[in-house]
Amino acid sequence: MSAQLMDGKALAEELRAGFKARVAALEARGHRPGLAVILVGEDPASMVYVRNKVNACEAGGMLSRKIVYPADTAPETVLAKIAELNADPGIHGILVQLPLPRQFDEESVLEAIAPEKDVDGFHAENVGALAQGNPRFIPCTPYGVMKMLEKNGIDLMGKEAVVIGRSNIVGKPMALLLINAGATVTVCNSKTKDLAAHTRRADVLVAAVGKPRFITADMVKPGAVVIDVGINRLPPEDGGKLCGDVDFAAVKDIAALITPVPGGVGPMTITMLLANTIEAAEREAK
Numbered sequence: 001m002s003a004q005l006m007d008g009k010a011l012a013e014e015l016r017a018g019f020k021a022r023v024a025a026l027e028a029r030g031h032r033p034g035l036a037v038i039l040v041g042e043d044p045a046s047m048v049y050v051r052n053k054v055n056a057c058e059a060g061g062m063l064s065r066k067i068v069y070p071a072d073t074a075p076e077t078v079l080a081k082i083a084e085l086n087a088d089p090g091i092h093g094i095l096v097q098l099p100l101p102r103q104f105d106e107e108s109v110l111e112a113i114a115p116e117k118d119v120d121g122f123h124a125e126n127v128g129a130l131a132q133g134n135p136r137f138i139p140c141t142p143y144g145v146m147k148m149l150e151k152n153g154i155d156l157m158g159k160e161a162v163v164i165g166r167s168n169i170v171g172k173p174m175a176l177l178l179i180n181a182g183a184t185v186t187v188c189n190s191k192t193k194d195l196a197a198h199t200r201r202a203d204v205l206v207a208a209v210g211k212p213r214f215i216t217a218d219m220v221k222p223g224a225v226v227i228d229v230g231i232n233r234l235p236p237e238d239g240g241k242l243c244g245d246v247d248f249a250a251v252k253d254i255a256a257l258i259t260p261v262p263g264g265v266g267p268m269t270i271t272m273l274l275a276n277t278i279e280a281a282e283r284e285a286k
């Protein structure tokens, strides 16, 4: 039996179509949603992500401001820009693309963003609100995963959920969202002893480790829901294609539902960034 695909591209399009009316209503009242994206340095993946974020904003009728600094920029320069954007009434969301160059203390940069403009949901105040089950902004990738589970009618109450990955961007907020939804949650990482013993218990398995085809068919419970957050570039000798953390070709014969890469979680991340920015503008316009 082959698993049913969870189509993130289609859901992203559906949600973005729904955003149009909200953006138009805000604009009519003089509150066009605005997102500022700060990029420091020339990390190729970050440059692509930032370009896609800015383009998606503009395609959605929103204002975007891209601010690019060279890799050797002093942290004070970026902190001064964040202070300026915090005070700018035309900007509702501020995002600093991670990772930052070595001279930066990421935490102090994220803490400098006004919590009500922190559309990534990375400020300690917003992480705390999520942990308490009363989120203000949900980090975009795990938010997108929750939307996909909801769209596919997955009730998480009482389910065994296993998250592989413990990053602040995906793994930890993903675990909090699953806990808040009533799942029994285990958080593993690539070094977890006997990882397969954990993953084989999962009704819902979320892979966010950043290792190509790390999750093999023998690690998956028959009938599980498998969410692949990985976006890995295979080496040229293996075709150079994008590939997830899950061995899709084999796992699709075991799982009940599975996300493809590309076209799964990826398109949902930027969509939820737009959702958070619109939400920020709506709160501000109240």
Ligand code: GUN
Residues within 6 Å of the ligand: 095, 096, 097, 098, 099, 120, 140, 141, 169
């Ligand atoms: N780097 C990788 N993913 C993300 C994200 O969701 N937000 C930011 N700011 N940086 C990232």
